[in-house]
Amino acid sequence: MxxxxxxxxxxxxxxxxxxxxxxxxxxxxxxxxxxxxxxxxxxxxxxxxxxxxxxxxxxxxxxxxxxxxxxxxxxxxxxxxxxxGDDPVRVLPGVPDLLDALSGAGDVALGLLTGNIAGGADLKLGSARLRERFDVGSFGSDSEVRDELPPVALERAAGHWSVEFDPGRVWIVGDTPRDVGCAQAHGLRSLAVATGRFSSAELASTGADHVVDSLGSTGAIVDLLTRLVP
Structure with a gap:
């Protein structure tokens, strides 16, 4: 990986x-x-x-x-x-195709970094039929402070795949300035997606490495996330 x-x-x-x-x-x-x-x-x-x-x-x-x-x-x-059961979450456009493509890339590990407590994440992703896509994660139940979650995810990923991931090849993908900030706090890369309440311009002002309007451009996003860096 x-x-x-x-x-x-x-x-x-x-x-x-x-x-x-x-x-x-x-x-x-x-x-x-x-x-x-x-x-x-x-x-x-x-x-x-x-x-x-x-x-x-x-x-x-x-x-x-x-x-x-x-x-x-x-x-x-x-x-x-x-x-x-009566009010399931809806999967955002492009997400299934992107996860399929990343999973099929062979050298990509997928995980979660979310403010949801672990049980809430499990229920939401189960509702969306996405639960099985992710092997590891860090959650709001691990720490109240979002900036403390990346090391938890990295430790779990290292244990699961027996790989010490280079920070330059670790991406946090999220829709808020806090997602970008927790990546920056640990020298990780950030892809901000304007599918939440923040516009592309607002997300760009945070210093995110890249900003996209949605996760719909599968090929371009896979190329970005899997690009090797020095």
Whole structure:
């Protein structure tokens, strides 16, 4: 394996679905408040970070937030699983063809780097029939801080494939400035895709290595992600 490609999930691979409603429900069940759930921007944040920001804004202390997180995420996963049957996520254009092409390239390893907790990622990707595409990943359940997730993914990838991946051949593909930032924090490369709430111009201003409007140009994106660098 020469290349490791780490994909974000929401806004990059899939869109829609009931996650926000399920999270809202779980917050009310466990804490009695969801804070300003309609006003907070969730983009690029980890699930624990989102919970903390909402609940801190509602006046809860960190100790109370921490104590409730296991129950919060257990409730959230149950509610998410229940709702996904009627409201599945949708796969974004170009994603299946791109994953097929990368998987067929022979020297490309595919993984995840997402703010979703692991169980939420599993449910969403299962809903989209993409779960089996990814062998490793790092998740919001590994750290509340997104910038701490790349080393987790790299360690798991190294263990799974018995390869120490060159940072110049590791890409993070995501739709937010936070995806770009966590790549930059560890000397990794970034492909920003404007399929979320940020425009191509906004993503380009972050210093992303490359920006595309979508993942629909399969050949060009595969060439980019598998290009050997000095």
């Amino acid at each position: 020469n290349h490791l490609i780490l994909f974000d999930i929401d806004g990059t691979l899939v869109a829609g679905g009931p996650a926000k409603g399920a999270f809202h429900h779980a917050l009310l069940e466990v804490y009695g408040t969801a804070g300003d759930v309609d006003g907070l921007d969730f983009s690029g944040k980890t699930d624990p970070q989102i919970a903390r920001e909402l609940l801190s804004g509602a006046g809860l202390a960190d100790e109370a937030i921490d104590a409730g997180l296991p129950d919060l995420f257990a409730c959230y996963l149950g509610e998410l699983e229940h709702r996904l």
